[in-house]
Amino acid sequence: MSDYLAVTDDDLDVMLRAIGVASFDDLLDAIPEEIRMKGALDLPAGRTEQDVMRHLADLARRNTSCDDETSFLGGGMYDHYVPALVDAIVSRSEFLTPYTPYQPEISQGGLQVMFEYQTAICELTGLDISNASVYEGPSAVAAAAYMAWGQNHRPEYVVSEALHPHAKATLRTTAHGWGGRVVEVPLRDGVTSADDLAAAVGPGTGAVIVQQPNFLGAVEDLRSLSDAAHRAGAVMVASCDPIALSLLATPGECGVDIAVGEGQPLGNRLDFGGPSFGFLAATSAFTRRMPGRIAGQTTDADGRRGFVLTLQTREQHIRREKATSNICTAQALNALAGVLHLAWLGREGFVGLGELLARRTHYAREQLCAIPGVTPLHTRPVVREFAVELDGDVNAVIAHCQQAHGINPGHALAADFPGHPNGLLVAVTEQRTKADIDALVRAVRSALGATVGEVAV
Amino acid sequence: MAEGHYPEDLKYHREHDWVRVEGDEAVFGITWYAQDALGEVVYFDAPDIDAAVEGDAPYAELESVKAVSDVYAPLTGTVVALNDAVKESPGLVNSDPYGDGWLLRVRMSDQSQLDGLMDAAAYTAYLDGLS
Amino acid sequence: MPASTGNPMQDEAVVTIYERSRPGRAAYVAPPPDVPDVPLDDILPPALRRATPARLPQVSEPEIVRHYVRLSKRNFDLDSGFYPLGSCTMKHNPKLHERAAALPGHSRLHPLQNDTHTQGALELMFNLQHALAEVSGLPHVSLQPSAGSHGELAGVLLTRAYHEARGDAREIILTPDTAHGTNPATVTMAGYTVVNVGTAPDGGVDLDDLRAKISDRVACLMLTNPSTLGLFDSNITEIARVVHDAGATLYYDGANLNAVMGLCRPGDMGFDIVHFNLHKSFTQPHGGGGPGAGPIAVSDRIAPFLPVPVVARDQDGTFRLDHDRPQSIGRLRGFHGNYGVFVRSYAYICSLGAEGLRRASQVAVLNANYLKALMARPGIGEHLPVAYDRHCMHEFVLSGGPMKRNLGIRTLDLAKRMLDYGYHPPTVYFPQLVDESLLVEPTETETRETLEGFADAIAEILAEAAVDPDVARNAPYTTPVRRLDEAAAARNPVVRQPMD
Structure with missing residues (x-):
């Protein structure tokens, strides 16, 4: 058993004597007898390091990862290439093992990374202020709603039907606490209609929340949606894909007040859904309503440039029940991975990546929809993801593609969009080449042929 | 200013606020003791002009780096002026709490409330009791 | 910049990744186009696109690596030293x-x-x-x-x-x-x-x-x-x-x-x-x-x-x-x-298994009580008394109130001076119930020698303060930066790199 302890029998003697007790149990005199554990925990005995590694490798082998098949899964997390320098830097002890930077003089590295991260998020979103990250995407949506609640105390959150299902669910759960409720605006040809939105908002609307591109991959007209929200006096929130912001009009340009999003596509592993980071940026009007940590620039006693956590009176450790959020720390290491990825891509590379994705995704949609039995679920512009409807059982198609072709064609939409029982959401990253896309098309054609029996391969 | 001082011409509230009466108006601020306890003031979250403030109730917040403090109104009245200089340079509350660090000016609704406040001697004795 | 301090970390100019940017530099090499090169306007209308690119840095890979490795060296971390931060359980992270x-x-x-x-x-x-x-x-x-x-x-x-x-x-x-x-x-x-x-x-x-x-x-x-x-x-x-x-x-x-x-x-x-x-x-x-x-x-x-x-x-x-x-x-x-x-x-x-988990908690309690006992020794105990004098569990609270009165240094000063001694300080000013509090959690993975070395360092700092309290009041001296002006940061927030 590895227990990482160092105490020897001699140590124990010396220490107990110094403390002034005869045995270790004397230290536990405050724990009443009736609640002390009499037996051992019902857990397996400890193991050696190599045994534990073997066990975890065995478990890993029983998963089908993106190394084991050609995956077109998306729906909030994407198999982008993570550059090697990300692994090298985030695995450094100096970034991996410190706590939150409570002592800024010995945390300048982490604090400067936060400052650089905040700058990157402001650049991506076109907004004034970013915090140092929150847990992940869907809870960031709930955090934005709580900011709106703090500002206007209006209990209704009007959301697009194509906000990520997990974001909608998270918002519903969280807002129920402070008495908020969620109202959904349905889609028209794949996007949120500004007219429908205008009809749904009113004086009780605290915030309007949409996703860009939306869950079905379609690019929303954020400007007109923002206008409709603002006419009702509501806060406009957009949950954005950070990679798509390489190309798309920024939330800032579109009148969005608070932009949030899932940061995983920026330099983070899939990790079966986490940890990643959520980003949260806003106009300066929300500076004192921001949740979480914010790093700021200052000088030291000798006039040197340095960084500290700032605007801390917003936070739970000072303002307690009046805090802007209960969040304590952030996702510093994941946000570092995001900054590294963005620095590696660089100003031109980031745009180039976006254009590559847009062209490959467009190609994939055209090729797939050329198959009999595949129709586009909408025809809106897309960046990295699109949705189709299959003339056949989507789960059977997925299973056939996985088993017979080693291809995961995407995510079945039925559970979250019952109106599309055979809808399929397909994501294309830069890791999926034209050859992969062509193989996907062959696999889906073959699957439809096999499952429907009417389409020749 | 290393030492606390409490001018004779002011009236004091137990939440460590001072009042300077000027005709039917009154100027509010926080005492040397309050600014010392708070530390370097970094932000003044002020009420609006024409807002009503109520005696014994908080009307604003002052923030230091690691604390937030409610500021209590010693008297009831209507805000007629704010100290914009403190909004710009909150450190004035520390450097000159009774002068340039004043917070706001109100039109008093009930001058009899002055009788419920302490003079400098009573406030100093009150502070001695706290420590 | 101040004159050279002899401390290379302090002499190094603080530059962000954005300030290292030069037009034309890049790390990323795009894959060659493989799908048809349709005009972007045809698939993503200009009205939906951003007016200007995000001003990300333009830097080569070696620069990125060097920039962040240098930043990493401006952090203290658990793998480098003792980190008795109360309520945070900074135990060893197995590789x-x-x-x-x-x-x-x-x-x-x-x-x-x-x-x-x-x-x-x-x-x-x-x-x-x-x-x-x-x-x-x-x-x-x-x-x-x-x-x-x-x-x-x-x-x-x-x-x-x-x-x-x-x-x-x-x-x-x-x-x-x-x-x-x-x-x-x-x-x-x-x-x-x-x-x-x-x-x-x-x-x-x-x-x-x-x-x-x-x-x-x-x-x-x-x-x-x-x-x-x-x-x-x-x-x-x-x-x-x-x-x-x-x-x-x-x-x-x-x-x-x-x-x-x-x-x-x-x-x-x-x-x-x-x-x-x-x-x-x-x-x-x-x-x-x-x-x-x-x-x-x-x-x-x-x-x-x-x-x-x-x-x-x-x-x-x-x-x-x-x-x-x-x-x-x-x-x-x-x-x-x-x-x-x-x-x-x-x-x-x-x-760890069942027995190992129990052993971990036992040693966490043992280490905390041993360090608490070391803190009671003359030279420390009279300045930093334990707030509640009974057996503690995995952590304990000291009060810096007597230290402030006896020696004229605050808990913050003590914490900053510990940085010069190569320790991460305990949690300070929490819990707020205790005057000038320090919350100390050594964890089970620290050796007896580490705990003793920490106690010696505190004794030295207090002895030094008895002679000249300004040493602690102006600490730290050896860190990448010295005490930072948090009030200035909050009064005038600069929370992103200004561009152009």
Whole structure:
């Protein structure tokens, strides 16, 4: 058993004597007898390091990862290439093992990374202020709603039907606490209609929340949606894909007040859904309503440039029940991975990546929809993801593609969009080449042929 | 200013606020003791002009780096002026709490409330009791 | 810049990655185009596109690596030195965990992959659920919450769901006045009002005050045991009885679970809901402020309301994500929780086993009491007395009040001087109940020599202050920067790199 302890029998003697007790149990005199554990925990005995590694490798082998098949899964997390320098830097002890930077003089590295991260998020979103990250995407949506609640105390959150299902669910759960409720605006040809939105908002609307591109991959007209929200006096929130912001009009340009999003596509592993980071940026009007940590620039006693956590009176450790959020720390290491990825891509590379994705995704949609039995679920512009409807059982198609072709064609939409029982959401990253896309098309054609029996391969 | 001082011409509230009466108006601020306890003031979250403030109730917040403090109104009245200089340079509350660090000016609704406040001697004795 | 200090780190100009940017430099090489090169305007109309590119840095790969490696050297970290930060449990982070979590079967697994293709991951989560249930003595677990504060929110929302399901509207949640700030902040987010319960002279909950404040309007009492003072509350079963008699739930903030693993269990104490900090007790590296994970365990009466999904095992031994829980409060985040954290914490539990977990808590308590004893020695004890003079659990509180009066230095000064001695200071000014407090948590993975060296350093700093208090007042001297002007940062916030 590895227990990482160092105490020897001699140590124990010396220490107990110094403390002034005869045995270790004397230290536990405050724990009443009736609640002390009499037996051992019902857990397996400890193991050696190599045994534990073997066990975890065995478990890993029983998963089908993106190394084991050609995956077109998306729906909030994407198999982008993570550059090697990300692994090298985030695995450094100096970034991996410190706590939150409570002592800024010995945390300048982490604090400067936060400052650089905040700058990157402001650049991506076109907004004034970013915090140092929150847990992940869907809870960031709930955090934005709580900011709106703090500002206007209006209990209704009007959301697009194509906000990520997990974001909608998270918002519903969280807002129920402070008495908020969620109202959904349905889609028209794949996007949120500004007219429908205008009809749904009113004086009780605290915030309007949409996703860009939306869950079905379609690019929303954020400007007109923002206008409709603002006419009702509501806060406009957009949950954005950070990679798509390489190309798309920024939330800032579109009148969005608070932009949030899932940061995983920026330099983070899939990790079966986490940890990643959520980003949260806003106009300066929300500076004192921001949740979480914010790093700021200052000088030291000798006039040197340095960084500290700032605007801390917003936070739970000072303002307690009046805090802007209960969040304590952030996702510093994941946000570092995001900054590294963005620095590696660089100003031109980031745009180039976006254009590559847009062209490959467009190609994939055209090729797939050329198959009999595949129709586009909408025809809106897309960046990295699109949705189709299959003339056949989507789960059977997925299973056939996985088993017979080693291809995961995407995510079945039925559970979250019952109106599309055979809808399929397909994501294309830069890791999926034209050859992969062509193989996907062959696999889906073959699957439809096999499952429907009417389409020749 | 290393030492606390409490001018004779002011009236004091137990939440460590001072009042300077000027005709039917009154100027509010926080005492040397309050600014010392708070530390370097970094932000003044002020009420609006024409807002009503109520005696014994908080009307604003002052923030230091690691604390937030409610500021209590010693008297009831209507805000007629704010100290914009403190909004710009909150450190004035520390450097000159009774002068340039004043917070706001109100039109008093009930001058009899002055009788419920302490003079400098009573406030100093009150502070001695706290420590 | 000031004149050279002889300290290369201090002499180095602080430059951001944006300031290193030069037009024309890049690290990334784009893949050659393979699909038809359609004009972008045809597929993504200009009206939907941004006017100007994001002003990301233009830097080469070697520059990026050097920039961030140099930044890393401006951090203090657990792998370099003693980090007795109270309530944070800065125990060793085993390197095995990083290797295991990086296996592609774990790290490159997509969260929307079908259950049939994620059996290894689901088994891992199922086993972790079981282990956490066993350690807490509460049978039902949700791994979903992302951090301790998120686990608290889950717990309070579960309390709300439990009361609402019984048609019992309640509006107050009690927290001790020693509570961590996340407790009251969470209570407000979940729509309740906070009422504080006082602390008795022995550091425990003031039972009379609790009895005075409990009523059928109280939904929950949130408690940490051992408390944020590092003390085990011997009255816990009576506290639980008072709370349950009033129909309220009892919530256990698991920040201090590292003191009691295998020794006693929150479930056996009478708690209904527990959150774990996997980044504390179960040694997920803190990452400079995240990621962590905050799973919760609950009693039978709370179980129907647990967040979805939970991992279930079917009769045939296969595992699946169970979304079909009609009374569930719903989701608190996307997907299934911080799986990468689960891998590490599960590896830790596998390594230690039942006996190892108990041994870890025992040694955590032993180390804390030994360090507390070292702090009582002449030269330290008269300046930094322990706030509550009884056996502590895994951490203890010192008061710097006498030090301030005797030597003219504050706890902040002592903490800053420790930086020059190569130590991370304890938590300072928390809990607020104790004047000039220091909360010291050595953890079980530190050696006796480390604890003794730390005590010697404190004695030296205090002796030095007796001669010249300005040494500590102006510390630190050897760090990459010296004391920073936090007031200036807050008055005039510069929270992003200005461009052009």
